[in-house]
Amino acid sequence: MPKQLLQGNQAIAMAAEVAGVKFFAGYPITPASEIIHEMVNKRHIKVLQMEDEIASINAVIGASLAGLKAMTATSGPGFSLMQESIGLAHIMEVPLVIVNVQRVGPSTGMPTLPAQGDIIQCKHGSHGDYFPIVFYPNSVAELYKYTVMAFNAAEESLSPVILLSDGYISHLYETIVPHRDFEVVKRTRPPLGTGNRHFTGLSHENSVVKTADADNYRRLIASLQEKQQLTAQRYNYYEYCACTKETDTLLISFGALSRVAYYFRNDFALYRPIRMYPLVEEIKTIAARYKRILMMEMNTGQYVHEIESILRREIQFIPILGGCIDLGEIKREIARVG
Amino acid sequence: MSTVERRGSSLYVKSLRLYFMNTDINYKRYLKLDLLPTPWCPGCGNGIVLKAVCQAFDELNLPKEGTVIVSGIGCAGRSAGFFDLDSVHTAHGRAIPVAEGIKYANDALTVVVLSGDGDLLGIGGNHLLHAIRRNTNITVVCYANEIYGMTGGQVSPLTPHNAKTVTSPLGNADFPIDVQSYFKNRNSYFARTTAFHLNHLKKSIVEALKFKGFSFVEARTMCIVNYGRRVGYKNSHEMLMHYKEFYKVSDDTEELSQNEIGILRHTAGL
Numbered sequence: 001m002p003k004q005l006l007q008g009n010q011a012i013a014m015a016a017e018v019a020g021v022k023f024f025a026g027y028p029i030t031p032a033s034e035i036i037h038e039m040v041n042k043r044h045i046k047v048l049q050m051e052d053e054i055a056s057i058n059a060v061i062g063a064s065l066a067g068l069k070a071m072t073a074t075s076g077p078g079f080s081l082m083q084e085s086i087g088l089a090h091i092m093e094v095p096l097v098i099v100n101v102q103r104v105g106p107s108t109g110m111p112t113l114p115a116q117g118d119i120i121q122c123k124h125g126s127h128g129d130y131f132p133i134v135f136y137p138n139s140v141a142e143l144y145k146y147t148v149m150a151f152n153a154a155e156e157s158l159s160p161v162i163l164l165s166d167g168y169i170s171h172l173y174e175t176i177v178p179h180r181d182f183e184v185v186k187r188t189r190p191p192l193g194t195g196n197r198h199f200t201g202l203s204h205e206n207s208v209v210k211t212a213d214a215d216n217y218r219r220l221i222a223s224l225q226e227k228q229q230l231t232a233q234r235y236n237y238y239e240y241c242a243c244t245k246e247t248d249t250l251l252i253s254f255g256a257l258s259r260v261a262y263y264f265r266n267d268f269a270l271y272r273p274i275r276m277y278p279l280v281e282e283i284k285t286i287a288a289r290y291k292r293i294l295m296m297e298m299n300t301g302q303y304v305h306e307i308e309s310i311l312r313r314e315i316q317f318i319p320i321l322g323g324c325i326d327l328g329e330i331k332r333e334i335a336r337v338g
Numbered sequence: 339m340s341t342v343e344r345r346g347s348s349l350y351v352k353s354l355r356l357y358f359m360n361t362d363i364n365y366k367r368y369l370k371l372d373l374l375p376t377p378w379c380p381g382c383g384n385g386i387v388l389k390a391v392c393q394a395f396d397e398l399n400l401p402k403e404g405t406v407i408v409s410g411i412g413c414a415g416r417s418a419g420f421f422d423l424d425s426v427h428t429a430h431g432r433a434i435p436v437a438e439g440i441k442y443a444n445d446a447l448t449v450v451v452l453s454g455d456g457d458l459l460g461i462g463g464n465h466l467l468h469a470i471r472r473n474t475n476i477t478v479v480c481y482a483n484e485i486y487g488m489t490g491g492q493v494s495p496l497t498p499h500n501a502k503t504v505t506s507p508l509g510n511a512d513f514p515i516d517v518q519s520y521f522k523n524r525n526s527y528f529a530r531t532t533a534f535h536l537n538h539l540k541k542s543i544v545e546a547l548k549f550k551g552f553s554f555v556e557a558r559t560m561c562i563v564n565y566g567r568r569v570g571y572k573n574s575h576e577m578l579m580h581y582k583e584f585y586k587v588s589d590d591t592e593e594l595s596q597n598e599i600g601i602l603r604h605t606a607g608l
Binding site: 022023025046048050051052054055056058059060061062063064065066067068070084085088092191192193194195196197198199200201202207208209 | 403406416418424426436
């Protein structure tokens, strides 16, 4: 397989084709537009440019129920619009993939600059309880790999899987080997038009709506949670670099920022979650080896609370805001909190 | 001949039997009868439209496999669950994009959207405009009851001017949407009909299902509990009689005036 110079967004589109995607619906948005640009040029993929992101995610839900592997791609503002229907896809158990190329928010923010402000939104954006699987790679090669993984996880869990990226990684050009020998999970559920099932956002059991049955609702949510946990266990992805020297500090980061963290590999141990949700349990054993835990994110503190709650200990936090990643600034900040 | 004699005559019994065998029984195969009754109030017109949809399916003899019902949220949105077909009950206002996704994914399916005027014209209004623009080959049946019934009777996009509702206690200040205007200069099918004009209702849906392209049936149905009784109707029957007196059938014209029901076919761009 020859090497190819690919942009992050191009890699996502290529990998989606490998994973067997047959339907794409989207709405133009910086910095995710390149994905739909790539998609329209693929021969066996039906592409719809919808009137907004709400229509996009709903068309994807429809296409997925009708039997095609389907995806959409957006950035923060569009991801916010999609939230209600993400909840719908969870309770209707519709497999699909949503790519969220994060940019600086809130609102229109700084559209061309990267941020990591949608982490909590992935988990809690829609109302009610649901248990999404979320991946966040940090290179073009990883975007390629985890796009396929996201589709596999979606098919196995019958749920919408979120692939996070950011304006930096998605616009990054890197040389990768786009190999095609992935194990691709096939669709198991029969498509629409072959039975008498009722897919509904109401609390339900076996295609029958049950709007006032607490026991049924509890069973439904428990089964969804268990299913998501079981599937997630097969995608236990994280990166841990023990420091070459003796150190008592663990530096946690992810996405674009974790690329800068590699600079500190001789000073600190590094940990990078790739499966953001559900949290990777291994962080507990890894963190137990270190006295000090340092964490940086391109937001004012979102994932740090998740890590704090799973470890039940204090973490020193460094926010990197405004889409500007400056090594000098990070060094100064580390010195300041240390 | 008195009624008693007629009932006793074998011809009458025969014709009754024929009527039920040929028309009234077959449409039920599209429904999950064990789930009845519906959650709709006594006097509601939704059941009439639901039956008409089934009768239209029956008339075209649509196969159960290959037909998909999509609905939004609200009173009308609950229809989907009663069909003995694959059905999707989507989020509020999102029935049309889901139906489009299904249709573009598998063109062989017959996709029918059943939802209310609040859902299709209010929260989902943008999707309707763009489905007309894309001319997706789906059929939309709008239960136009002129009110948000399930939430207690608030102003909807089709509530008439000056009508009193819980959110317009002094009368609706705005004018309702003239839905047919969305369809001008488009290759499209639009029908307005009512729950009183049963044959016209069924015919409108049958023609809509036959139409190649986006088709929309605005079926006026009555909501007595959360609308009619607040605007001066004593009962549901009075509302039906209003439809009977107010609306005149006028098929295949260019434009329907306020008190006309009929079918409009535009073939612009073909």
